[in-house]
Amino acid sequence: MNDLIDTRRFEEIKAAGELPSPKGIALSIARMSQRGDASLAELARLVQGDPALVGRLVRAANGSLASGARPVVALRDALAVLGMAAVRNLALGFSLISSSGEGLCRSFPYARFWTGSVIRAIAMQKILMRLRTAGVEESFSVGLLAGIGALGLASVFPAQYSRVLDEARGDPVALLDLERQAFAMSHVELSAAMLADWGMPRFFVAAVLRHEGALTLPAEDGSREYGLTLALGLARAIETACMADDAGRSEAVDAAKALAARMEWVPEQVSALCEDVAADWKDWSAMLPVDAYALPNLSMSAEPETLAPPQPPAAFPSAANDAPAGDGLRVLVVDDDAATRLTLQTLLVRGGYRVATAEDGVRGMECALEFQPHIMVVDWVMPQMNGLELARTLRQTRMGRSIYIIVLTSHEEDARLVEAFESGVDDYMVKPLRPRVLEARLRAAQRLVRMQRELETEREEIRRYAAELGVSNRRLQEVSMTDALTGFPNRRYAMERIAQEWAIAQRSNRSLSCMLIDVDHFRQINETYGRDVADQVLEQTARAIRACMRTQDVVCRTGGDEFLIICPDTDLQQALACAQRVGAGVAAVPVQAGRLRLKSSISVGVAERLPAMPDADALLTLADQALLAAKKAGRNCVRTAG
The missing domain is CATH 3.30.70.270 (Reverse transcriptase/Diguanylate cyclase domain)
Incomplete structure (x- = not known):
């Protein structure tokens, strides 16, 4: 991919901080796909550990089937339809939606970003189904991840990228220029580099690199890359039309019409595409943690209707209300006893924490990946997965290593407490619960969380300095290779x-x-x-x-x-x-x-x-x-x- 992407700058950005990456089962799937001998049976056993992922993969597989084909209902059939590469990329995308719903970049619209990405993914899959072109299996994931570079910049350089977004004021051309000035790489180029790094086929990477300027591309001789670029550009235009306000929607619809005309589509085909996207969106929005936008009528034969305002995100399963203070720490309570959960939830909410609950270790693991708590209070003895097994599993993930875990136990024997600490537990409490002791334990957890936040702030400063140094070095390199009089390369x-x-x-x-x-x-x-x-x-x-x-x-x-x-x-x-x-x-x-x-x-x-x-x-x-x-x-x- 060196001829498409500045890989050296990409490696510098990777080294500057943590780019979005797969977690949990998605990470295991990514590792399995790197093996040459991995079978679909092994993949099925791994995917079955995440019921939500099973449903999403079956939905994606049905979306890639030709009209009239027998629907896929079994996981094995879905994996066979999609193939290892597509499953890996879909799991990656779904994992990123769950783990990157919020972040430190003040001006980055996290929820809106993922809502638009899912709409673009649905549109891309529908377009390639109509074109009957190669890559239908991975069309949903490439649509979903085509803009991932923007999330990457927001994750690695949150403070700087927030300033860039504020200065760009929604102007896409100005945004690209400002990104290159600040980071020596635009979000489009970073998206292509990340997809190439994750093993996405070259023709999709090339389409991602050019799709935001698809309308300005000179006509080509029907190459695969050109066709995919137009398709992804059309998917993006439909996404923009769905997410835009009344003033901006007309321009996006016009862009969709122009791109469709280049693909030799008639307006009726585009209208049918928009209707299909709206129908599929209802199913996908119910399966993913994204805002439930009501899509406007984008019929090419009618004036666009007013876009319904976004509804608030669905409440987190079993979650209590947000803390009175907006910056309250997130605490996840995992206990199979409903009375204990209610008691802890009441005490924590009164203390200003944001609280979520789960009734067993398996559900607790799922909630932890989505809720990303600062502190967890878990019972030792639970069905399916006990508290120590949950702690060991979490400590194997990057996100889980930073959680402060308090285990609830009925015993204080030395051997049992040593086992708990060796499993990754930070502290313990003996039942029955004593509110003052719980408050003291939580104060200790708060001190550690604050220290972690301060350390992350210092790391962000280091990343910012490293980014500025990288940009300066890049500019010096450009100066050394540029003729001062004409501005041409020397x-x-x-x-x-x-x-x-x-x-x-x-x-x-x-x-x-x-x-x-x-x-x-x-x-x-x-x-x-x-x-x-x-x-x-x-x-x-x-x-x-x-x-x-x-x-x-x-x-x-x-x-x-x-x-x-x-x-x-x-x-x-x-x-x-x-x-x-x-x-x-x-x-x-x-x-x-x-x-x-x-x-x-x-x-x-x-x-x-x-x-x-x-x-x-x-x-x-x-x-x-x-x-x-x-x-x-x-x-x-x-x-x-x-």
């Missing part, structure tokens, strides 16, 4: 880039061409009018060259009045046509230097990579020969060698 960058493009073209058997350009009579201009005028000639000629180039071409100033243009995926005839356009564009714009008005022209040598060429230097040599031929032919023309 010779050093040009030589590295053409070697890279050469390797890609050779490995994938793609076309590669280049152009060498000289400004005609530049030495005479310099000697006659002086350096200041000569610099203005170079600067304005560079602007004219840039205006005539395609988006995929790379323009560099390699020295003096010489420019190099690298043209990936371009054969000789296409490069010649481009060179003629550049020459005409330069000649059409006179150079204005003070009161002087000078005519400018260029000579261009064009060459294409040939199978017999040993390296990129041979391609440059051939282009140089072509440039000499252009000069001998009287300048202001385009030539090839031979």
Whole structure:
């Protein structure tokens, strides 16, 4: 993926802090999928430990079936339909929804982010089903995770990203620019890097990288990557329309229409797609911890209806009310005795804690992963999974290592208490409960939690400094590779880039061409009018060259009045046509230097990579020969060698 993503910057961001990652069973599934010999039977046994995940996978499998196919009802059938890779990515996405419902980034809309991601995932799956294209099994997960880079920036750099979001004020173009300035990587690029790191197929990664600008992409020849980019762009447009207010929805609907037209869809197909997304959303919103938005009518034949305001998130299962103080610590009580749960819940709520309860160890584990408590009070003796087994299981997860766990016991024998502490318990209380003792135990837990928060604050400062250092280093690197006069990459960058493009073209058997350009009579201009005028000639000629180039071409100033243009995926005839356009564009714009008005022209040598060429230097040599031929032919023309 090195040719798509700046992997070096991605590794720097990974090292700066904790990017969103799978937890619990999702982590086990990810590890299992890395083994070459893992079977669906093993996968089924692992997934069965999470009933909620079973239901979500069965729902996803049915969404990928062709119309009229027999519905999937059994887990084994769902796994067979989806395959190991799709199950891994879906489990990853569902795990992230449960574990990343809130965070430290003040301006990041966590709940809204996941609601939109699920809507985009449903739309992506429906679109690929209609296109009958490859990758239907993973379409839901790629739609769900296409924007994960934004959550990544919010997780690693919460304070900085909050300032970036505030400054962008909802403008997507401004947001990308501000992200690159602050982190040397946009959320789109980070999304693609994270998906590549998680093993998502290359064609999906390429679609994620380009889908936010799908409307501005030049038409391509029906490649898979181009089709998937349009599909993901359409899914995002539908998501935006569903989540936007009245003022912004019309623009998103127009974008959806335009993208659908590029895919040769008629408006009726888009209307049917929106109706299907709305129908599926009702089922998915009931299965996932996301806000239950009521989707608007996005029919292409009718005016959009008003979007119903978001409903408050459903209460956490068995949870009590939020604490009177908004920043109260979260406490999870796990006990199979209803009277004990009620007593603890009453005492804790009075103390200003936010409380959730669970009736056994298995449910306690599920609640812990979703509620993410600071403190847990667990009974030792419970059915299915006792308190010590729950503590040992939690300590194996990253989230569980930071929870302060108090176990309730009826005994104080030394051997039993040693067993409890060795299982990962932090403290214990002997039944029957004594409120003053409980209050004292909780004060000790509060001190530890505060220390952890202070440590996390210090870590965040270190991450921020590391991020600023990374950005500074990146900017210094960019300066070292940029020509100050024209703003084009310089010779050093040009030589590295053409070697890279050469390797890609050779490995994938793609076309590669280049152009060498000289400004005609530049030495005479310099000697006659002086350096200041000569610099203005170079600067304005560079602007004219840039205006005539395609988006995929790379323009560099390699020295003096010489420019190099690298043209990936371009054969000789296409490069010649481009060179003629550049020459005409330069000649059409006179150079204005003070009161002087000078005519400018260029000579261009064009060459294409040939199978017999040993390296990129041979391609440059051939282009140089072509440039000499252009000069001998009287300048202001385009030539090839031979």
